[in-house]
Amino acid sequence: MSIFAGAVDYFVKGGPCMWPLLMCSFAAIAIGVERYLFYKKAISGEKFASSFCRMMNDFNLVGASELAEQSKGEAAAMAKEILDIKGDLGQRLETIVYTKADRIIDSLEKNINYLSVVIGLSPMLGLLGTITGMISSFNALNERTQNPMAVTAGIGEALITTVFGLCIAIMGMCIHAYLTSKIKTETLNINEVADTLVDIFKANEQSK
Template structure:
């Protein structure tokens, strides 16, 4: 039995499972590329940013952030621009951090959906296949083998569904772990900006501590 015959014997559900597997692969490639760009030059950026901010030079810190295109510069830039305009730095950092986290979480939930959906689709295809197998009522010579062979073919859908679910589970676990790591690093950048920017003078001459 070649691969095409094996696929066709699984029934119509196999086409849905095939789409599920393509979805998992597409999301995995997309998140891999996005996460790699999000953490590009992370250590260099955080070390350089803190050093510049400790010298109380916010304009230089903004110019420094423009040299990077990762998620950390995106968050830090928002806080520094808010400081330069006299706005609330912490609020700007909060909103930008939430936006960055939302972009990082995009499509990850689809992987968990496939983990649950694929085995159910495989089981559904198996049930349909077994119904067809047991629809043979006039058992004559050779027909019992036809029934058992039909059950074996019906189980192809379940096996395929489990394989797709395992693939999706591995991808979901890996990217969830990477997501947690990136968010932790973003929080460190958030803290660096919040703790290192100079004091802000609020309307009325009062001093506002950004920390």
Template sequence: MDFFNVVVRFFQEGGPFMFPIALVLALGVAIAIERYIFLSGAKRTNKRAFAEIEPMLNASQYDSVVRMSERDNAPVTRVIGAGIARLKLSPRRDDVEYAMEEGLMETIPRLEQRTPYLGTLANIATLLGLLGTIIGLIAAFSAVANADPSEKASLLSQSISVAMNTTAFGLISAIPLLAFHAMLQTKTTEIVDSMEMAGVKCINLLMAKKSLSANTRASDE
């Protein structure tokens, strides 16, 4: 209860700039939670989807993979589905790789969506804190100029303490937002790397099957 009272008093003494900083913090936390849930879901669906696709590739059920990529929302299915669709038009490895890279480039923006906002919101929170402190100090010095000389020292120290609350709250808001930003970027990079690895596995498997098929036809002839 004492901690709650301290927080409320700290917020009240900070002045009007505490409210926009609190709004920035709330918005950043909401974005961080939404992105974490989305990326965690994408990671799970990718793992599940590739576990389903790999047996299809081993069985050369390419049409099934393409159909799955059309109905499944896992990012990795779109990447592999793009490569399989191109394989039907051109068996060259480079063409299949380009198609998968194109599918990956279409998927990455959805994974990175709104994450950069966290860095921007952290900067905004810091700047609002500094602005609140500057305006508070200006108001404090103006009040001290017209105050009784015996009260100037105590009034000035009290006013400065109150003005510094906004800077403290701005930093308190900015630090976790920057931490969330770094965490989500790392999580996004891991997902992208896993999709690239899945694409390479898929291409190697397709080319190995193609080479085996060609060797089988050559031996039959």
């Protein structure tokens, strides 16, 4: 028996609860891939944040603007936009900078809650499959003509759904841990860039 045929056989033996579990696995993988591809474009990285903030603290606004223009990611785009329009912001600078920073962070956290739902739902569906499998086994035992194969099929359904549900939850937790670590790191970078922009422009205003 091939690996694929064996997997299909196990899936069929798992009973009806395997279908929602399969959808959960697809959802977890889809969210992970979508967020990974998004982060590749959206994350500016610690190197940009540290270099940009160093230039800003040295009042090298031209160099900081060029660095932001040459760098990828949402933090770099925000920095470039603020540097280009700083003269027109006036007292609204702080509000605009932090609003943009919050929107970037919100975009990084998009769909993460759905992944948390998958992580919590998968073991519950596995448990539901366990219960339905045990019910099938007890029903087979209660029949006058007891069929040992029906009993073992029910036990097999119970075990397979439990294992499948736990595997999906473990996979989802690994994806969630990776994505949240990316979010936390980039959130620090975004806040550092935003704080530096506000502090430097406030210092410039006070020195005038």
